[in-house]
Amino acid sequence: MAACALASARARDGALNEYTSYPKDGPVQQSEIFFSAAAEAIPKDLNKADGFGYMRACGLLALTSIQYGQIASMHQYLGHFCTMSAMRHLHDELHWPLELNLVDKEERRRLYWSMYCLDVLSTVVFNSIPKFDEVSANVRYPVEIDDENITPIGATSSGDVSWLRGWNFTTDLFRVLEHTIRRVHRNHAPPREDRPSVTLLLVSDALTDSQIMENILHLYYQLPARFKDYTVIMSGDGADDRFGFQAANIQATLQLVRMTLFSVSIPKDVYQKCNVADQVLQTFHGICPRYLSAISTPLVYHLGGIGQLLASVMEGHLTEATYTRVRQLLESLVSLVETLESDLQPRAGASKGLRAQIDRIDTYMRMPAPIPPPTHHQNPNAFTIPPTEQQRDASSMYGMSGAMEDFTLPQEIVGDFPWPLIAHRPGYAHNATFHGFDGV
Numbered sequence: 364m365a366a367c368a369l370a371s372a373r374a375r376d377g378a379l380n381e382y383t384s385y386p387k388d389g390p391v392q393q394s395e396i397f398f399s400a401a402a403e404a405i406p407k408d409l410n411k412a413d414g415f416g417y418m419r420a421c422g423l424l425a426l427t428s429i430q431y432g433q434i435a436s437m438h439q440y441l442g443h444f445c446t447m448s449a450m451r452h453l454h455d456e457l458h459w460p461l462e463l464n465l466v467d468k469e470e471r472r473r474l475y476w477s478m479y480c481l482d483v484l485s486t487v488v489f490n491s492i493p494k495f496d497e498v499s500a501n502v503r504y505p506v507e508i509d510d511e512n513i514t515p516i517g518a519t520s521s522g523d524v525s526w527l528r529g530w531n532f533t534t535d536l537f538r539v540l541e542h543t544i545r546r547v548h549r550n551h552a553p554p555r556e557d558r559p560s561v562t563l564l565l566v567s568d569a570l571t572d573s574q575i576m577e578n579i580l581h582l583y584y585q586l587p588a589r590f591k592d593y594t595v596i597m598s599g600d601g602a603d604d605r606f607g608f609q610a611a612n613i614q615a616t617l618q619l620v621r622m623t624l625f626s627v628s629i630p631k632d633v634y635q636k637c638n639v640a641d642q643v644l645q646t647f648h649g650i651c652p653r654y655l656s657a658i659s660t661p662l663v664y665h666l667g668g669i670g671q672l673l674a675s676v677m678e679g680h681l682t683e684a685t686y687t688r689v690r691q692l693l694e695s696l697v698s699l700v701e702t703l704e705s706d707l708q709p710r711a712g713a714s715k716g717l718r719a720q721i722d723r724i725d726t727y728m729r730m731p732a733p734i735p736p737p738t739h740h741q742n743p744n745a746f747t748i749p750p751t752e753q754q755r756d757a758s759s760m761y762g763m764s765g766a767m768e769d770f771t772l773p774q775e776i777v778g779d780f781p782w783p784l785i786a787h788r789p790g791y792a793h794n795a796t797f798h799g800f801d802g803v
Contacts, residue, residue, distance in 0.1 A: 364401035365423035368394050372430040377656045398427055409446050418447045422478050430660050434489060444478055445494050455501040464515035472505045480537040486544050487623055488664040497538045504531045529590040529609030536616045539579060543623045550627055572624040597653040611654035618643040622668050633676050633685045640669050644695045652702050669696060677777045680769050693721055723776055
C-alpha cells in the first residue's frame with residue numbers, strides 16, 4: 364500500500380513519461396487512500412512492528428509525505444523508521460539475522476542508504492537535526508549489479524556498468540552533504556552562555572569550501588560517461604532512461620552540494636552569490652524536463668534554495684548593475700518553474716506569483732519618486748564589476764536611470780517572494796528554510 368501511495372502520487376504529479384500509460388479513471392485521492400491504508404497497518408506500538416516490511420513502509424510514507432508537501436508527516440514517518448532501525452540494528456550488518464540471503468541483504472542496504480539520503484535532504488532543506496551518521500554506519504553499499512543478476516546465493520556481474528554505480532555516487536554526495544551541513548551548523552551557531560563550545564577544541568575545518576568542491580568534481584569526472592550526460596533526452600527505453608535519470612539526479616544533487624558549501628561562509632559580494640545561482644540554474648535548464656519531473660517535488664525545494672539566495676541579494680544594497688543581474692536570474696528561475704509546474708501539481712501557479720512579484724519591483728523602479736538616499740557607510744569600492752552590454756540594455760528596458768546610486772528596495776516589496784515555491788493541499792503544513800540563506 365505504501366508503494367502504491369508513492370507511485371500514484373508521483374504519477375499524478377507528472378513523473379511518468381509519454382511512453383507510460385496511467386489510468387485516469389481512478390479516484391482523485393487514490394494516493395491518499397493507499398497512504399491511509401498503509402498508515403493504519405503500522406502498529407501504534409512500534410515494538411510490535413516486527414518485520415522488514417514495516418521499516419520499508421515507513422520509508423515510503425515519508426517519501427510520499429514530501430510529495431504531498433506534508434513535511435510534518437515526513438518527519439513523523441522518518442522518525443518511525445529511525446526508531447525501528449535502531450531497535451533492529453539496521454545500521455550494523457553484524458547484528459542482522461544470520462538467515463538473511465544476498466537478496467535480503469541487498470534490500471536492506473538499499474533501504475538504509477535511501478533513508479540516509481532522505482534524512483540528509485531533510486536536514487539541509489528543512490533545517491532539521493541529522494539523525495544518521497555515515498561514519499558510524501556499518502552497512503555496505505549495494506552491489507553495482509543489476510537485479511536480474513542477483514540471486515539468493517550470489518551475484519554475477521555481466522561486465523556492463525550498472526545504473527547502481529550512479530545511485531551509489533549520489534549517496535557519496537549526500538555523505539558530503541551530511542558533513543557540510545554539520546559545518547554550516549557550527550559556523551552559524553549563536554554563541555552560548557550556558558556552555559563552552561567543544562567544537563572549537565575538537566573540530567578543525569582544514570579544507571576550504573572550494574577545495575571540497577574540487578575534490579567532489581574530481582570524483583565526478585571519474586564516473587562512466589553515461590552518468591555525466593545529463594542533457595540526454597528520455598527515450599522510453601527503461602534501461603537507457605534509468606541511466607538518464609541517474610545522470611539528472613547526480614546533477615541535481617551536485618548543485619545542492621554546491622549551494623550548501625556556499626552557505627557555509629556566504630560572502631557579502633553580490634556577484635559571487637549571483638554567479639553561484641546562475642551556475643545552478645543553467646545546469647537545471649540543461650536537464651531534460653522529463654527527468655526534472657521524475658525527480659519531482661524535492662527539486663522544488665532545491666529551487667527554493669536558489670530563490671532564498673537571490674532574495675538575500677534583493678534585500679541588501681543594490682546598484683543598477685546588480686539589480687539587473689538579479690532580475691535576470693529571477694526570470695531564469697521563473698522560466699524553470701513554468702517548465703515544471705504544468706506537471707507538478709502541488710505548486711501550480713508558483714511561476715505566476717514569482718512573475719507578479721518581479722512586476723511589482725519593476726513598477727517600483729519606474730516610479731518618478733526619488734530613490735532612497737545613497738548609503739554612505741558602504742565601501743566605495745564595493746560592486747566594482749562593470750555591467751555588461753546586456754545589463755545596460757536591460758536597465759534601459761526597465762526604465763532605470765544610468766546614474767543610479769546604491770539603493771535598497773522596500774521590505775514590503777522584497778519580503779513577499781513566494782518561497783519555497785510550493786503550495787500545499789488543505790491541512791498540510793511546511794517549514795522549508797534552506798539553512799544558511801535565511802537572514803543573510
